[in-house]
Amino acid sequence: MADKSLNKTELVAKVAASTGQSQATVDAVLGGLFEALAESVGNDTKVSIPGWLAVERTSRAARTGRNPQTGATIEIPAGHSVKISAGSKLKAAAK
Structure with a gap:
């Protein structure tokens, strides 16, 4: 198994660099994605x-x-x- 890992901060920076968006924008979008996943899974969706x-x-x-x-x-x-x-x-x- 690989010893490499990518934490949330590094993921946000990588996505921001590839999309041209600010890191704050990307972080907010990822936060919204995780909230939507948690809410949907909690509602059995x-x-x-x-x-x-x-x-x-x-x-x-x-x-x-x-x-x-x-x-x-x-x-x-x-x-x-x-x-x-x-x-x-x-x-x-x-x-």
């Missing part, structure tokens, strides 16, 4: 950007687990998670 990615909320059933320190069985309640799927353009970029 799938967000799909064809070719790039899809984000949706998934459900997990209640299950029995074990406390690793004591070995005692515990009941893990049902809950939700987020599934992110890569689209064809994103998969092609990874090759």
